[in-house]
Amino acid sequence: MSNNNKDKTELKRLRAVDRAIADLRRGLSVVVKGDGEASLVLATEMAFDPELETLATRSGAEPVLALTAHRANVLHIQPTGDDTIRLVIEDWMDAPLMRALADAVHDLDQPFRGPFTRLKEGLPPTVSAAIKLAKLGRLLPSVLAAALPIDRVADVTTEHDLSIVTIDDILAFEDTAALQLTPVASARVPLQAAENSTFHAFRPKDGGIEHLAIVVGDPNRREPVLARLHSECFTGDLIGSLKCDCGEQLRGALKAIAEEGGGVLLYLAQEGRGIGLINKLRAYKLQEQGFDTIDANERLGFDADERVFRPAAEMLRLLGFKKIRLMTNNPEKVEGLERHGIAITERVSHKFPSNTHNELYLATKKKRSGHYL
Ligand SMILES: Nc1nc2c(ncn2[C@@H]2O[C@H](COP(=O)(O)OP(=O)(O)OP(=O)(O)O)[C@@H](O)[C@H]2O)c(=O)[nH]1
Numbered sequence: 439m440s441n442n443n444k445d446k447t448e449l450k451r452l453r454a455v456d457r458a459i460a461d462l463r464r465g466l467s468v469v470v471k472g473d474g475e476a477s478l479v480l481a482t483e484m485a486f487d488p489e490l491e492t493l494a495t496r497s498g499a500e501p502v503l504a505l506t507a508h509r510a511n512v513l514h515i516q517p518t519g520d521d522t523i524r525l526v527i528e529d530w531m532d533a534p535l536m537r538a539l540a541d542a543v544h545d546l547d548q549p550f551r552g553p554f555t556r557l558k559e560g561l562p563p564t565v566s567a568a569i570k571l572a573k574l575g576r577l578l579p580s581v582l583a584a585a586l587p588i589d590r591v592a593d594v595t596t597e598h599d600l601s602i603v604t605i606d607d608i609l610a611f612e613d614t615a616a617l618q619l620t621p622v623a624s625a626r627v628p629l630q631a632a633e634n635s636t637f638h639a640f641r642p643k644d645g646g647i648e649h650l651a652i653v654v655g656d657p658n659r660r661e662p663v664l665a666r667l668h669s670e671c672f673t674g675d676l677i678g679s680l681k682c683d684c685g686e687q688l689r690g691a692l693k694a695i696a697e698e699g700g701g702v703l704l705y706l707a708q709e710g711r712g713i714g715l716i717n718k719l720r721a722y723k724l725q726e727q728g729f730d731t732i733d734a735n736e737r738l739g740f741d742a743d744e745r746v747f748r749p750a751a752e753m754l755r756l757l758g759f760k761k762i763r764l765m766t767n768n769p770e771k772v773e774g775l776e777r778h779g780i781a782i783t784e785r786v787s788h789k790f791p792s793n794t795h796n797e798l799y800l801a802t803k804k805k806r807s808g809h810y811l
């Protein structure tokens with residue numbers, strides 16, 4: 439395929455995923471198509487009675503409720519060996535209950551649920567892909583899915599003006615978006631901590647949220663440069679939340695880079711370790727109930743960390759930084775960047791004193807995520 443055609447295909451795929459995400463977030467059903475099978479799906483957190491009915495009538499099949507294995511485990515549902523667990527929707531399961539099954543915040547209000555019937559065999563790949571789609575849309579990782587006969591896909595999609603996306607589109611999305619970052623704007627912005635700073639904005643081709651790089655001074659690209667990868671944290675970076683160490687790490691990194699005479703800070707649009715602000719607030723609610731930061735993510739059905747570091751590696755490459763000294767306590771960042779071709783010549787510790795509100799959070803990162811703290 440020529441480069442031009444490849445680009446066009448990739449853009450088409452990114453667009454299909456983006457449209458499907460937008461529809462899921464609106465509470466509309468979308469079609470996920472695989473090899474010889476398809477599913478009509480709806481985000482569980484957006485499921486109300488009329489939507490559920492539409493799902494069944496349009497597909498002509500009984501929907502199932504699909505959850506991640508993490509979430510099913512919390513609901514005491516036996517594992518099946520798959521990452522995705524499907525439950526039969528029984529007569530007593532109404533829309534509010536289904537939404538509550540997806541949203542761990544309600545677990546303690548209504549502790550007893552079930553017994554549930556799992557479907558153990560023949561998990562359609564489109565159902566797992568639909569959960570990934572919900573995650574990409576920063577929704578809770580659960581969908582209602584009804585099998586759609588492959589020969590009806592075209593008719594149903596056209597008749598109801600539905601978004602259609604393939605499994606491959608969904609699975610390629612993050613990497614394709616990361617490899618299609620385009621510099622869109624750059625300007626000098628003097629900062630309190632580093633007066634000689636230039637902001638560079640990179641936009642993914644999917645039109646998604648821009649990532650930012652802040653280059654301080656004019657670092658020598660032939661030498662390893664002092665660098666920080668910072669994942670967006672609205673609460674900590676902007677509002678001064680004491681629940682995490684992000685604000686201090688952000689300002690501290692800029693100060694350290696300025697003191698060193700130059701370097702780079704990447705500000706990545708990966709709020710809440712990639713689950714989004716709303717899901718992070720849900721995770722905080724669970725932390726109020728006594729769960730730690732990792733259990734909170736997993737109770738919601740997510741992995742402990744949903745971030746990918748390919749966009750960061752790509753931005754460094756575009757800025758001409760191949761070797762860096764990385765300020766971090768997180769071994770996964772070092773590994774993630776190296777996997778994508780950035781040489782980390784040194785890991786520079788990046789710790790700040792704890793306070794009464796983030797003590798447990800920092801201790802959990804050390805104990806359970808192997809952070810060097
Ligand atoms: N899901 C979730 N995200 C959180 C929580 N607290 C902070 N975050 C997010 O975690 C991310 C913090 O990322 P980083 O500063 O890169 O921290 P890190 O992975 O510990 O790595 P280093 O700071 O480099 O050691 C930000 O996106 C925050 O929004 C939490 O309790 N739950």
Ligand SMILES: [Zn+2]
Nearest residue numbers: 671674682684
């Ligand atoms: Zn934070």
